[in-house]
Amino acid sequence: MNPSRRRFLKSTGLGFLALGLPPAFLVRTAEAQQASRGKVMVVVFQRGAMDGLNAVIPFKDRAYYTLRPSIAIPEPASGEDRVIDLDGFYGLHPALAPLKSIYDQGHLAVVHAAGSPDNTRSHFDAQDYMEIGTPGIKSTPDGWLNRYLAEKKNTELPFRAVASTAQLPRMLAGSAPALTLSSIDEFRLRNEAMAATLQKLYSNTSDALFHFGGQNLFAAMAQLRQVESKIPPATERYPTGRFGASLAQIARLIKADVGLEIAFTEIQGWDTHVNQGGAKGQMANRLKDLAEGLATFYRDLGDRAQDVVLITLSEFGRTVRENGNRGTDHGHANVMFALGGPVRGGKVYGRWPGLAPEVLYEGRDLNLTTDFRTVCSEVISRHLGQKDLSKIFPGFRTTAAPPGLIV
Amino acid sequence: MSAKLTEEQKVVHFLSRTSFGVKREDVQKVNRLGIPVYLEEQLHPERISDSLAEEKLAGLKTMRLSSRELIELYPPPRQQAGQQEMMGQQQMQGPRTVILELQQARLLRSVYSRRQLYEIMVDFWTNHFNVFSAKGADRWLTTAYDRDTIRPHALGRFRDLLLATAQSPAMLFYLDNWLSADPNAPAARMGGPNNRRRGLNENYARELMELHTLGVDGGYTQRDVQEVARCLTGWTIRQPRGEGSFYFEPRIHDTGEKIVLGNRIPPGGGMEDGLRIIELLAQHPSTARFVSLKLARRFIVDDPPTSLVNKAAEAFTKSAGDIPTVLRALIDSPEFYSPDTYQAKVKKPLEFVASALRSTGAEVQLSHQLLRYLGRMGEPLFLAQPPTGHPDVAASWTSPDMLLTRMNFATDLIANRIPGSRIKLEALGDKDALARLIAPDSLSTATRSALAETEGSQAIALLMAAPEFQRR
Numbered sequence A: 001m002n003p004s005r006r007r008f009l010k011s012t013g014l015g016f017l018a019l020g021l022p023p024a025f026l027v028r029t030a031e032a033q034q035a036s037r038g039k040v041m042v043v044v045f046q047r048g049a050m051d052g053l054n055a056v057i058p059f060k061d062r063a064y065y066t067l068r069p070s071i072a073i074p075e076p077a078s079g080e081d082r083v084i085d086l087d088g089f090y091g092l093h094p095a096l097a098p099l100k101s102i103y104d105q106g107h108l109a110v111v112h113a114a115g116s117p118d119n120t121r122s123h124f125d126a127q128d129y130m131e132i133g134t135p136g137i138k139s140t141p142d143g144w145l146n147r148y149l150a151e152k153k154n155t156e157l158p159f160r161a162v163a164s165t166a167q168l169p170r171m172l173a174g175s176a177p178a179l180t181l182s183s184i185d186e187f188r189l190r191n192e193a194m195a196a197t198l199q200k201l202y203s204n205t206s207d208a209l210f211h212f213g214g215q216n217l218f219a220a221m222a223q224l225r226q227v228e229s230k231i232p233p234a235t236e237r238y239p240t241g242r243f244g245a246s247l248a249q250i251a252r253l254i255k256a257d258v259g260l261e262i263a264f265t266e267i268q269g270w271d272t273h274v275n276q277g278g279a280k281g282q283m284a285n286r287l288k289d290l291a292e293g294l295a296t297f298y299r300d301l302g303d304r305a306q307d308v309v310l311i312t313l314s315e316f317g318r319t320v321r322e323n324g325n326r327g328t329d330h331g332h333a334n335v336m337f338a339l340g341g342p343v344r345g346g347k348v349y350g351r352w353p354g355l356a357p358e359v360l361y362e363g364r365d366l367n368l369t370t371d372f373r374t375v376c377s378e379v380i381s382r383h384l385g386q387k388d389l390s391k392i393f394p395g396f397r398t399t400a401a402p403p404g405l406i407v
Numbered sequence B: 001m002s003a004k005l006t007e008e009q010k011v012v013h014f015l016s017r018t019s020f021g022v023k024r025e026d027v028q029k030v031n032r033l034g035i036p037v038y039l040e041e042q043l044h045p046e047r048i049s050d051s052l053a054e055e056k057l058a059g060l061k062t063m064r065l066s067s068r069e070l071i072e073l074y075p076p077p078r079q080q081a082g083q084q085e086m087m088g089q090q091q092m093q094g095p096r097t098v099i100l101e102l103q104q105a106r107l108l109r110s111v112y113s114r115r116q117l118y119e120i121m122v123d124f125w126t127n128h129f130n131v132f133s134a135k136g137a138d139r140w141l142t143t144a145y146d147r148d149t150i151r152p153h154a155l156g157r158f159r160d161l162l163l164a165t166a167q168s169p170a171m172l173f174y175l176d177n178w179l180s181a182d183p184n185a186p187a188a189r190m191g192g193p194n195n196r197r198r199g200l201n202e203n204y205a206r207e208l209m210e211l212h213t214l215g216v217d218g219g220y221t222q223r224d225v226q227e228v229a230r231c232l233t234g235w236t237i238r239q240p241r242g243e244g245s246f247y248f249e250p251r252i253h254d255t256g257e258k259i260v261l262g263n264r265i266p267p268g269g270g271m272e273d274g275l276r277i278i279e280l281l282a283q284h285p286s287t288a289r290f291v292s293l294k295l296a297r298r299f300i301v302d303d304p305p306t307s308l309v310n311k312a313a314e315a316f317t318k319s320a321g322d323i324p325t326v327l328r329a330l331i332d333s334p335e336f337y338s339p340d341t342y343q344a345k346v347k348k349p350l351e352f353v354a355s356a357l358r359s360t361g362a363e364v365q366l367s368h369q370l371l372r373y374l375g376r377m378g379e380p381l382f383l384a385q386p387p388t389g390h391p392d393v394a395a396s397w398t399s400p401d402m403l404l405t406r407m408n409f410a411t412d413l414i415a416n417r418i419p420g421s422r423i424k425l426e427a428l429g430d431k432d433a434l435a436r437l438i439a440p441d442s443l444s445t446a447t448r449s450a451l452a453e454t455e456g457s458q459a460i461a462l463l464m465a466a467p468e469f470q471r472r
Helices: A015-019 A023-032 A062-067 A094-104 A123-132 A144-151 A192-204 A208-230 A242-255 A282-307 A372-383 B007-018 B024-033 B035-042 B051-057 B067-073 B095-112 B116-128 B138-153 B158-166 B169-174 B203-212 B222-231 B271-282 B285-299 B306-318 B323-331 B349-359 B368-376 B400-414 B431-438 B445-452 B456-465
Strands: A040-046 A056-058 A090-092 A108-115 A161-163 A262-267 A308-314 A334-340 A347-349 B235-238 B245-248 B258-260 B263-265
Touching: A040 A123, A040 A282, A040 A372, A056 A108, A090 A094, A094 A108, A094 A282, A094 A334, A108 A372, A144 A161, A144 A262, A144 A372, A192 A208, A192 B445, A192 B456, A208 B400, A242 A262, A242 A282, A262 A282, A282 A308, A282 A334, A308 A372, A334 A372, B007 B024, B007 B035, B007 B116, B007 B323, B007 B431, B024 B035, B024 B431, B035 B116, B051 B095, B067 B138, B095 B116, B095 B138, B095 B349, B095 B368, B116 B138, B116 B285, B116 B323, B138 B158, B138 B169, B158 B203, B158 B271, B169 B235, B169 B245, B203 B222, B203 B271, B222 B258, B222 B271, B258 B271, B263 B271, B285 B306, B285 B323, B306 B323, B349 B368, B349 B400, B349 B431, B368 B400, B400 B456, B431 B456, B445 B456
Parallel strands: A040 A262, A040 A308, A108 A347, A161 A262
Antiparallel strands: A056 A090, A108 A334, A308 A334, B235 B245, B258 B263
C-alpha cells in the first residue's frame, strides 16, 4: 500500500522552496562522473509500530512469559518455533533466522529498549517525530536526513539521496534535493518526443513547487540514462513484494557507484492489535519478509557491504501485556537493528529496563533506555563523518555515551 | 496571482473546487444560473437526475449485492479449489473482483456523475473515515460501507455519519472494535479465538478521537482512550463473513462506570454508553474545529487561516453539524475567491485523472489500466492501509516519481494508449479553448510559450502535463 499518511499535514507546505533553488543542479550530471565508492546510510522504516518484544525476545525476563500467555515465543531449546538464542538473555524470533548468521559474523547489531522519548501513542505523530527528528516539536519543517544532506554539502549528485518509495518520506523532505524512485526501469518518459518541451516548461515555470520537482526529475532522468549501463541487474533473489523490490533497487544503485549516500525504504503491516500470532502467524510473516529482505540485501552487496550501514526504525513499541484479542496495543520503547560492514555486531546494545510492573513506562509499556537519535547520530558521525550534529538533531543532548556500534 | 479574479476565473475556480474537473457545459450552466443557484443544486444531489452515471455502473453487479451475497458469490480463492470448473472467470478471482468493481464505480462516478460536489464529499469522507478494503472480511464489507454508510450521509449531518461509521461492520472490523470485550465479563470467553478470554482493544477508540472527531490535539488522554474503549465494548458484528451486520452484545459489555473527557457515564448503560460517546464527540468543540480544518484544507488551501477555520467551526456548531451549512460557509467566504486560493491546491491522483478524463470528454469504459495508473500515482482507491486515508496536501503528491507518472499518464491518455479510455481528438476543440477551462488568462509564461511551440494532440497532452493542470 502507499504510505499515504499525515506526514506533511502539519508542515507549512514546502516553505523551504523560498530559500531558492540550487542552480548547480544541472551541472550535476558532469560531477556524477567523479562519483566513486562512498559511504552509504540506509534507513528502513517499519510503519505501524513493530512489536519489538516479540522480535528480539528477552526470554530470561520471566515477566515476558507471564504477561504474554498466548503470544510469547517459547524459550530456546532444540526444535522449531522457538527463540533463537543470541546471548543467553535475548533471542531472535524464529522468523528472523536469516539474520542469525550475519549476527554471528559480527555485522548485525540489536539495540533494545530504543525509540523516541515522546509519549504519544498516535502512529502518525510518532512517525512524524521520528522523521523530523524532534520528538514533541511538530513545527520542525524538514526531516533529519535532509538536514544532514544540507549540512554536509560535499557533492550534489541527483542520486545522492533516494527514497525507494513513490512518496517522499518526511525524513527526506527539506531544502536539499532528494529523489523518489519506485522503479529504475520505469523511470523514463514514455513519449520521448515531448521530453525537451516538458523539460523546458518545468525549468522555466514560475510555479516553485513544480519547478523544483521538475528540475529534480529531469536531472535524475538524464543522469540515470548516463549511468544506466553501469547499473547491474539484481543478482540475488529478494522476497517478492514491495520491500524486497525496494532493497534490490537500493543495492543496484550502491553497486553502480552513482553517488548514493542516503537511501530510504519502508515496510508496512506491523499494527498487530488482533491475532498477531507467536512463532507463526501474522507478525511472523512480516518478520520473515523483513529478515529475508535484509539478509538478501547484505549478501547482494558483497564487498560493498563494508561501505554500508542500514538501520531500522519503527514509531513505537507495543504494550508489554497482550491485549484481549491476542494482539498488542500501542506502546513505547522498541528494538532497532543495525546492519552492515562497519557495524560492530554480534551484540545486543542498550540497558534492559525490565518488565516488572513498577518499571514499566506509564504502567504498561517497555521503558526507553536509548534515544533513537543516539543511534542515528553515531551512524552520521562515525560512518558518514559528519561530526557536528547540532543542526541535524537540534536540541538533542544525550548524556549517554555513544553505544559504540559503529567501528 | 495578485489581482482580483476575473468573472471567468471565478467560475472556473469554483468548478475546479466543487467538481472532479471543469467541463465546458458546466461553465455554461454556471454562467446561466449563477454560482449561488448552481451551488444550492449541487448541495441537493437528490434533485439531480444522474442517469448517465447509473448507466455506466449498470454492469457492476457487486455494487447492488449485500455483504452476505458478496461472500457467497465471491468466496476467498482457497475455498473454491476443486470447484473452479463450475465457476465463471469472475468468481475465480474471488474478492478481488469485489474491490475492483468498487474502485471502478468510484472512478466512473467521479467522471460521469452530475452530482459532482456530492461525489467530492463521498471521496472526502471515504478518506476521513478510511477503511482498508483488503483487510480480512473488509473485502466483502466495504461495498456496503460505501453504499449504505458513507453515501447516505455524505451531505447530511456529521453526527449521523459518525454514528453510521461507528456501527458499520466495515469499520468495526477494520479497527478491531468488534473483538473488544470487558475482560471481566462472564461471557468474555464466548466467541474469542480458540475460546480464549477476550479483552479490551483500544484501536478504534483511539482513532475515533484522533482521526474522526477531536483531532490529535483535541484534548483527550490515554485514559480517555481506554474509557471510550470500555464504553464501546459489545459494539460488534454478527457473522463478519456471513450476515455481516452490526449488533450490540450485552454479554461482553463493560457495565461499570466510565469517565470520558470529564463526563461521568453511570454504570449499567449498556448500548447507551456508546451512543452517549458518539453524541459527546459529535458535539465537542474540538470536533467542530478539526472537521472544519479538514474541510477547509479540501476546499481552500493546505494550511487554511485560523480565522476561516473558526468561521466554519462556528457554522458547524450552530447548525449541529449540518455538512452543507459548513460547506456554504467555506465556499461563500472571501478566502475562497482570494487570489491566494486560486490554483493553490494540488490535485490528488483521483482528482487529476478524473479531471483529465472530464476535460477531454474521454469516453471511459470499465478499465483496469486507469486504476493501475491511480495506484502508481499513489492513490489506489479503497486501499489506504493506515486509518488516515489518502492525504490531501501538495507535499504528498509531488515527488519526482509521481510527477513522472502524471506526465506519462497525460501523453498516454491523449495518444489513446490507455485501454478503457477513448478521446475523440477532433471533438476536443483547440488548445486555447481547453486552456480556458484550466486557468483562463492565467497560464504561466513558461506554459504559454511551450504551448505556442506545440500543435495538435501534443499540445493537449502538454496542457495535461503542465503544472497548471496539476492544480485546482
